[in-house]
Amino acid sequence: MKYIKQFDTLRAIAVLLVIVSHWLPKFKAILPLGKIGVDIFFVLSGFLISSILFENKKMLIEHELSRGSIIKNFIIRRTLRIFPIYYLMITVHYLVSEDTGTHVRENAVYYYTYTTNILYFIQSHMDGIASHFWSLAAEEQFYLFWPWIILFFNDKYLVKVMWLFVIIGIIVLLFVPFSEMLTPACFTSFALGAILANVISKSKDIAPETNTVGSFRIINYFAILSIVLLALFPFFGKTINQFFPVRLATSLVTLWAIKYSLFENDKIVLNMFLNNSILIFMGKISYGVYIYHTLIPWAWKKIILAMQEHGFDFYSLYYKIPKFLHNDLDLVFKFGFLILVAWLSWILIEKPINSLKKYFEYQRV
Numbered sequence: 311m312k313y314i315k316q317f318d319t320l321r322a323i324a325v326l327l328v329i330v331s332h333w334l335p336k337f338k339a340i341l342p343l344g345k346i347g348v349d350i351f352f353v354l355s356g357f358l359i360s361s362i363l364f365e366n367k368k369m370l371i372e373h374e375l376s377r378g379s380i381i382k383n384f385i386i387r388r389t390l391r392i393f394p395i396y397y398l399m400i401t402v403h404y405l406v407s408e409d410t411g412t413h414v415r416e417n418a419v420y421y422y423t424y425t426t427n428i429l430y431f432i433q434s435h436m437d438g439i440a441s442h443f444w445s446l447a448a449e450e451q452f453y454l455f456w457p458w459i460i461l462f463f464n465d466k467y468l469v470k471v472m473w474l475f476v477i478i479g480i481i482v483l484l485f486v487p488f489s490e491m492l493t494p495a496c497f498t499s500f501a502l503g504a505i506l507a508n509v510i511s512k513s514k515d516i517a518p519e520t521n522t523v524g525s526f527r528i529i530n531y532f533a534i535l536s537i538v539l540l541a542l543f544p545f546f547g548k549t550i551n552q553f554f555p556v557r558l559a560t561s562l563v564t565l566w567a568i569k570y571s572l573f574e575n576d577k578i579v580l581n582m583f584l585n586n587s588i589l590i591f592m593g594k595i596s597y598g599v600y601i602y603h604t605l606i607p608w609a610w611k612k613i614i615l616a617m618q619e620h621g622f623d624f625y626s627l628y629y630k631i632p633k634f635l636h637n638d639l640d641l642v643f644k645f646g647f648l649i650l651v652a653w654l655s656w657i658l659i660e661k662p663i664n665s666l667k668k669y670f671e672y673q674r675v
Contacts, residue, residue: 318593
Protein backbone atom coordinates (compact mmCIF):
# COMPACT_ATOMS: atom_id res chain seq x y z
CA MET A 311 0.00 0.00 0.00
CA LYS A 312 1.27 3.46 -0.85
CA TYR A 313 2.39 5.81 1.89
CA ILE A 314 -0.40 8.06 3.22
CA LYS A 315 1.13 10.96 5.14
CA GLN A 316 -2.16 11.81 6.85
CA PHE A 317 -1.98 8.44 8.63
CA ASP A 318 1.16 9.70 10.34
CA THR A 319 -0.91 12.61 11.65
CA LEU A 320 -3.37 10.11 13.13
CA ARG A 321 -0.47 8.19 14.70
CA ALA A 322 0.85 11.41 16.20
CA ILE A 323 -2.56 12.18 17.71
CA ALA A 324 -2.75 8.66 19.12
CA VAL A 325 0.68 8.73 20.75
CA LEU A 326 0.14 12.26 22.12
CA LEU A 327 -3.06 11.08 23.82
CA VAL A 328 -1.13 8.20 25.40
CA ILE A 329 1.64 10.52 26.61
CA VAL A 330 -0.86 12.94 28.15
CA SER A 331 -2.57 10.03 29.91
CA HIS A 332 0.69 8.74 31.41
CA TRP A 333 2.50 12.01 32.08
CA LEU A 334 -0.55 14.03 33.20
CA PRO A 335 -2.77 11.45 34.92
CA LYS A 336 -5.19 14.12 36.18
CA PHE A 337 -6.74 14.08 32.70
CA LYS A 338 -7.78 10.43 33.19
CA ALA A 339 -10.63 11.66 35.34
CA ILE A 340 -12.01 13.55 32.35
CA LEU A 341 -11.50 11.06 29.50
CA PRO A 342 -9.51 7.81 29.11
CA LEU A 343 -7.08 9.42 26.66
CA GLY A 344 -4.53 6.59 26.79
CA LYS A 345 -7.13 3.98 25.86
CA ILE A 346 -8.40 6.18 23.04
CA GLY A 347 -4.87 6.60 21.68
CA VAL A 348 -4.19 2.86 21.77
CA ASP A 349 -7.50 2.11 20.01
CA ILE A 350 -6.60 4.54 17.22
CA PHE A 351 -3.41 2.52 16.70
CA PHE A 352 -5.42 -0.71 16.65
CA VAL A 353 -7.81 0.51 13.95
CA LEU A 354 -4.95 1.83 11.83
CA SER A 355 -3.13 -1.50 12.17
CA GLY A 356 -6.23 -3.46 11.25
CA PHE A 357 -6.78 -1.26 8.21
CA LEU A 358 -3.19 -1.18 6.96
CA ILE A 359 -2.25 -4.83 7.34
CA SER A 360 -5.61 -5.92 5.93
CA SER A 361 -5.14 -3.60 2.94
CA ILE A 362 -1.77 -5.24 2.27
CA LEU A 363 -3.26 -8.71 2.61
CA PHE A 364 -6.22 -7.89 0.33
CA GLU A 365 -3.83 -6.58 -2.34
CA ASN A 366 -1.87 -9.81 -2.15
CA LYS A 367 -4.99 -11.95 -2.08
CA LYS A 368 -5.91 -10.58 -5.50
CA MET A 369 -2.59 -11.88 -6.83
CA LEU A 370 -3.22 -15.15 -5.00
CA ILE A 371 -6.53 -15.56 -6.81
CA GLU A 372 -4.76 -14.83 -10.10
CA HIS A 373 -2.16 -17.50 -9.19
CA GLU A 374 0.64 -14.95 -9.06
CA LEU A 375 1.38 -15.54 -5.37
CA SER A 376 1.07 -18.48 -3.00
CA ARG A 377 -0.43 -18.33 0.47
CA GLY A 378 2.80 -19.60 1.96
CA SER A 379 4.91 -16.85 0.40
CA ILE A 380 2.45 -14.13 1.44
CA ILE A 381 2.34 -15.27 5.07
CA LYS A 382 6.11 -15.81 5.24
CA ASN A 383 6.92 -12.36 3.89
CA PHE A 384 4.20 -10.74 5.98
CA ILE A 385 5.61 -12.19 9.21
CA ILE A 386 9.20 -11.32 8.29
CA ARG A 387 8.31 -7.76 7.34
CA ARG A 388 6.31 -7.25 10.56
CA THR A 389 9.19 -8.73 12.55
CA LEU A 390 11.68 -6.31 11.01
CA ARG A 391 9.45 -3.39 11.90
CA ILE A 392 8.37 -4.33 15.40
CA PHE A 393 10.90 -6.60 17.10
CA PRO A 394 14.18 -4.60 17.16
CA ILE A 395 13.34 -1.73 19.50
CA TYR A 396 10.69 -3.75 21.34
CA TYR A 397 13.26 -6.30 22.47
CA LEU A 398 15.82 -3.56 23.01
CA MET A 399 13.49 -1.82 25.46
CA ILE A 400 12.38 -5.04 27.15
CA THR A 401 16.05 -5.74 27.81
CA VAL A 402 16.61 -2.22 29.15
CA HIS A 403 13.59 -2.59 31.43
CA TYR A 404 14.92 -5.97 32.54
CA LEU A 405 18.27 -4.39 33.52
CA VAL A 406 16.79 -1.42 35.40
CA SER A 407 13.64 -3.07 36.78
CA GLU A 408 14.74 -2.85 40.42
CA ASP A 409 15.47 0.85 40.08
CA THR A 410 12.21 1.62 38.26
CA GLY A 411 10.01 -0.46 40.55
CA THR A 412 8.74 -2.81 37.84
CA HIS A 413 8.73 -6.62 37.85
CA VAL A 414 10.08 -7.17 34.36
CA ARG A 415 13.01 -9.26 35.57
CA GLU A 416 10.97 -11.87 37.44
CA ASN A 417 8.30 -11.91 34.72
CA ALA A 418 10.61 -11.64 31.73
CA VAL A 419 9.15 -14.69 30.00
CA TYR A 420 5.81 -12.87 29.53
CA TYR A 421 7.47 -9.77 28.11
CA TYR A 422 9.78 -11.66 25.75
CA THR A 423 6.94 -13.84 24.43
CA TYR A 424 4.39 -11.02 23.90
CA THR A 425 1.97 -12.56 26.40
CA THR A 426 1.79 -9.93 29.14
CA ASN A 427 -1.81 -9.08 28.31
CA ILE A 428 -3.13 -12.63 28.71
CA LEU A 429 -0.79 -14.31 31.20
CA TYR A 430 0.49 -11.53 33.43
CA PHE A 431 -1.36 -8.21 33.57
CA ILE A 432 -4.79 -9.82 33.48
CA GLN A 433 -4.04 -11.82 36.65
CA SER A 434 -1.87 -9.26 38.42
CA HIS A 435 -1.60 -5.55 38.89
CA MET A 436 -0.26 -3.42 36.07
CA ASP A 437 3.52 -3.19 36.05
CA GLY A 438 4.25 0.52 36.39
CA ILE A 439 6.19 2.05 33.52
CA ALA A 440 6.28 -1.30 31.70
CA SER A 441 2.49 -1.61 31.58
CA HIS A 442 2.09 -0.12 28.10
CA PHE A 443 3.65 -3.22 26.52
CA TRP A 444 0.28 -4.99 26.80
CA SER A 445 -0.98 -3.26 23.64
CA LEU A 446 2.03 -4.44 21.63
CA ALA A 447 1.36 -7.99 22.86
CA ALA A 448 -2.27 -7.77 21.70
CA GLU A 449 -1.20 -6.41 18.33
CA GLU A 450 1.42 -9.09 17.79
CA GLN A 451 -1.08 -11.83 18.65
CA PHE A 452 -3.45 -10.35 16.09
CA TYR A 453 -0.72 -10.41 13.44
CA LEU A 454 -0.14 -14.12 14.02
CA PHE A 455 -3.60 -15.29 12.98
CA TRP A 456 -5.17 -12.50 10.90
CA PRO A 457 -3.35 -13.31 7.62
CA TRP A 458 -4.76 -16.85 7.80
CA ILE A 459 -8.29 -15.47 8.21
CA ILE A 460 -8.06 -13.22 5.15
CA LEU A 461 -6.17 -15.62 2.90
CA PHE A 462 -8.01 -18.86 3.67
CA PHE A 463 -11.63 -17.69 3.97
CA ASN A 464 -13.63 -17.44 0.79
CA ASP A 465 -14.67 -13.86 0.02
CA LYS A 466 -18.29 -15.01 0.23
CA TYR A 467 -17.89 -15.58 3.97
CA LEU A 468 -15.01 -13.26 4.86
CA VAL A 469 -17.08 -10.13 5.52
CA LYS A 470 -19.37 -12.10 7.84
CA VAL A 471 -16.32 -13.46 9.67
CA MET A 472 -14.88 -9.97 10.12
CA TRP A 473 -18.20 -8.70 11.48
CA LEU A 474 -18.23 -11.70 13.82
CA PHE A 475 -14.88 -10.52 15.20
CA VAL A 476 -16.36 -7.04 15.75
CA ILE A 477 -19.29 -8.53 17.67
CA ILE A 478 -17.03 -10.79 19.73
CA GLY A 479 -14.96 -7.78 20.73
CA ILE A 480 -18.04 -5.82 21.82
CA ILE A 481 -19.44 -8.78 23.80
CA VAL A 482 -16.14 -9.32 25.61
CA LEU A 483 -15.88 -5.62 26.46
CA LEU A 484 -19.46 -5.46 27.75
CA PHE A 485 -19.71 -8.73 29.66
CA VAL A 486 -16.22 -9.93 30.64
CA PRO A 487 -14.81 -8.02 33.65
CA PHE A 488 -11.32 -6.50 33.34
CA SER A 489 -11.08 -7.66 29.75
CA GLU A 490 -9.82 -4.56 27.91
CA MET A 491 -6.27 -5.92 27.53
CA LEU A 492 -7.34 -9.32 26.21
CA THR A 493 -6.84 -9.71 22.46
CA PRO A 494 -10.50 -10.71 21.84
CA ALA A 495 -11.54 -7.42 23.44
CA CYS A 496 -9.41 -5.64 20.83
CA PHE A 497 -11.05 -7.48 17.92
CA THR A 498 -13.57 -4.67 17.47
CA SER A 499 -10.90 -2.11 16.57
CA PHE A 500 -8.78 -4.43 14.44
CA ALA A 501 -11.73 -5.90 12.54
CA LEU A 502 -13.45 -2.56 11.86
CA GLY A 503 -10.21 -1.35 10.28
CA ALA A 504 -10.13 -4.54 8.22
CA ILE A 505 -13.75 -4.11 7.10
CA LEU A 506 -12.99 -0.62 5.81
CA ALA A 507 -9.95 -2.02 3.97
CA ASN A 508 -12.23 -4.63 2.39
CA VAL A 509 -14.79 -2.02 1.31
CA ILE A 510 -12.06 -0.01 -0.39
CA SER A 511 -10.51 -3.12 -1.94
CA LYS A 512 -13.80 -4.34 -3.40
CA SER A 513 -15.37 -1.05 -4.50
CA LYS A 514 -14.57 0.00 -8.04
CA ASP A 515 -16.60 3.22 -7.79
CA ILE A 516 -14.49 4.84 -5.05
CA ALA A 517 -12.33 7.71 -6.23
CA PRO A 518 -10.71 10.60 -4.37
CA GLU A 519 -13.27 13.07 -5.69
CA THR A 520 -16.38 11.14 -4.66
CA ASN A 521 -18.06 10.11 -1.44
CA THR A 522 -21.16 8.33 -2.68
CA VAL A 523 -20.50 4.83 -1.34
CA GLY A 524 -23.22 3.84 1.10
CA SER A 525 -20.73 2.33 3.54
CA PHE A 526 -18.98 5.68 3.80
CA ARG A 527 -22.23 7.45 4.62
CA ILE A 528 -22.83 4.98 7.43
CA ILE A 529 -19.34 5.68 8.76
CA ASN A 530 -20.15 9.40 8.83
CA TYR A 531 -23.33 8.86 10.83
CA PHE A 532 -21.74 6.53 13.36
CA ALA A 533 -18.73 8.82 13.73
CA ILE A 534 -21.02 11.72 14.64
CA LEU A 535 -22.83 9.56 17.20
CA SER A 536 -19.48 8.42 18.64
CA ILE A 537 -18.15 11.98 18.93
CA VAL A 538 -21.29 12.98 20.84
CA LEU A 539 -20.92 10.02 23.21
CA LEU A 540 -17.23 10.73 23.80
CA ALA A 541 -18.10 14.36 24.54
CA LEU A 542 -20.63 13.16 27.13
CA PHE A 543 -18.24 10.60 28.62
CA PRO A 544 -16.84 12.92 31.34
CA PHE A 545 -20.40 13.26 32.70
CA PHE A 546 -21.97 9.85 32.00
CA GLY A 547 -18.93 7.64 31.41
CA LYS A 548 -19.99 4.55 33.36
CA THR A 549 -23.48 4.55 31.89
CA ILE A 550 -22.25 5.02 28.32
CA ASN A 551 -19.63 2.28 28.69
CA GLN A 552 -22.34 -0.20 29.68
CA PHE A 553 -23.96 -0.12 26.25
CA PHE A 554 -21.45 1.61 23.92
CA PRO A 555 -17.81 0.92 24.86
CA VAL A 556 -15.29 3.73 24.44
CA ARG A 557 -13.24 1.39 22.23
CA LEU A 558 -16.16 1.08 19.81
CA ALA A 559 -16.74 4.85 19.76
CA THR A 560 -13.04 5.56 19.19
CA SER A 561 -12.86 2.94 16.44
CA LEU A 562 -15.78 4.44 14.54
CA VAL A 563 -14.31 7.95 14.72
CA THR A 564 -10.96 6.57 13.54
CA LEU A 565 -12.67 4.87 10.58
CA TRP A 566 -14.06 8.24 9.58
CA ALA A 567 -10.60 9.84 9.96
CA ILE A 568 -9.05 7.15 7.73
CA LYS A 569 -11.76 7.61 5.13
CA TYR A 570 -11.35 11.39 5.27
CA SER A 571 -7.56 11.06 4.92
CA LEU A 572 -7.93 8.88 1.84
CA PHE A 573 -10.70 10.61 -0.06
CA GLU A 574 -11.36 14.08 1.33
CA ASN A 575 -8.02 15.44 2.57
CA ASP A 576 -8.07 18.13 -0.12
CA LYS A 577 -10.96 19.84 1.65
CA ILE A 578 -10.10 23.02 3.48
CA VAL A 579 -11.76 21.96 6.76
CA LEU A 580 -9.03 19.67 8.08
CA ASN A 581 -6.44 19.97 5.33
CA MET A 582 -4.02 22.15 7.28
CA PHE A 583 -4.31 19.90 10.31
CA LEU A 584 -3.93 16.54 8.56
CA ASN A 585 -0.99 17.78 6.50
CA ASN A 586 0.81 19.46 9.40
CA SER A 587 4.51 18.69 8.94
CA ILE A 588 5.23 18.56 12.68
CA LEU A 589 2.49 15.98 13.29
CA ILE A 590 3.56 13.98 10.24
CA PHE A 591 7.14 13.91 11.55
CA MET A 592 5.97 12.80 14.98
CA GLY A 593 3.75 10.15 13.43
CA LYS A 594 6.72 8.78 11.52
CA ILE A 595 8.61 8.18 14.77
CA SER A 596 5.47 7.35 16.80
CA TYR A 597 6.37 3.70 17.37
CA GLY A 598 9.57 4.73 19.10
CA VAL A 599 7.79 7.50 20.99
CA TYR A 600 5.29 4.94 22.29
CA ILE A 601 7.96 2.40 23.21
CA TYR A 602 10.20 4.89 25.04
CA HIS A 603 7.78 7.38 26.58
CA THR A 604 7.27 5.73 29.97
CA LEU A 605 10.99 5.27 30.64
CA ILE A 606 11.98 8.80 29.59
CA PRO A 607 10.91 10.57 32.82
CA TRP A 608 13.02 8.11 34.83
CA ALA A 609 15.99 8.51 32.44
CA TRP A 610 15.64 12.31 32.49
CA LYS A 611 15.78 12.34 36.28
CA LYS A 612 18.90 10.16 36.20
CA ILE A 613 20.58 12.54 33.74
CA ILE A 614 19.76 15.59 35.89
CA LEU A 615 21.15 13.88 39.01
CA ALA A 616 24.31 12.89 37.15
CA MET A 617 24.79 16.48 36.00
CA GLN A 618 24.38 17.71 39.57
CA GLU A 619 26.98 15.22 40.79
CA HIS A 620 29.42 16.71 38.28
CA GLY A 621 28.81 20.25 39.52
CA PHE A 622 26.17 21.47 37.08
CA ASP A 623 22.72 22.24 38.44
CA PHE A 624 20.43 22.04 35.44
CA TYR A 625 17.54 23.53 37.40
CA SER A 626 19.53 26.71 37.97
CA LEU A 627 18.29 27.61 34.50
CA TYR A 628 14.84 27.95 36.03
CA TYR A 629 15.74 30.57 38.64
CA LYS A 630 14.67 33.54 36.53
CA ILE A 631 11.40 31.86 35.62
CA PRO A 632 8.33 32.02 37.93
CA LYS A 633 8.12 28.90 40.10
CA PHE A 634 4.63 28.00 38.95
CA LEU A 635 6.07 27.43 35.45
CA HIS A 636 8.86 25.07 36.57
CA ASN A 637 6.81 21.88 36.23
CA ASP A 638 5.61 22.93 32.79
CA LEU A 639 9.17 23.70 31.70
CA ASP A 640 10.37 20.36 33.00
CA LEU A 641 7.62 18.69 30.99
CA VAL A 642 8.78 20.52 27.85
CA PHE A 643 12.38 19.37 28.36
CA LYS A 644 11.30 15.76 28.95
CA PHE A 645 9.11 15.83 25.85
CA GLY A 646 11.97 17.23 23.78
CA PHE A 647 14.24 14.52 25.15
CA LEU A 648 11.65 11.88 24.20
CA ILE A 649 11.39 13.19 20.63
CA LEU A 650 15.19 13.26 20.33
CA VAL A 651 15.51 9.66 21.53
CA ALA A 652 12.72 8.47 19.22
CA TRP A 653 14.24 10.32 16.24
CA LEU A 654 17.69 8.85 16.88
CA SER A 655 16.07 5.44 17.23
CA TRP A 656 14.38 5.90 13.85
CA ILE A 657 17.56 7.08 12.13
CA LEU A 658 20.03 4.64 13.72
CA ILE A 659 17.95 1.50 14.34
CA GLU A 660 14.46 1.36 12.87
CA LYS A 661 14.99 2.86 9.41
CA PRO A 662 18.12 0.81 8.56
CA ILE A 663 16.47 -2.43 9.70
CA ASN A 664 13.22 -1.48 8.01
CA SER A 665 15.11 -1.09 4.73
CA LEU A 666 15.75 -4.84 4.80
CA LYS A 667 12.10 -5.32 3.82
CA LYS A 668 13.20 -4.90 0.21
CA TYR A 669 14.57 -8.45 0.38
CA PHE A 670 11.16 -9.77 1.36
CA GLU A 671 8.82 -8.24 -1.19
CA TYR A 672 5.63 -10.06 -2.15
CA GLN A 673 7.14 -11.51 -5.33
CA ARG A 674 4.98 -12.83 -8.14
CA VAL A 675 5.50 -16.54 -8.89
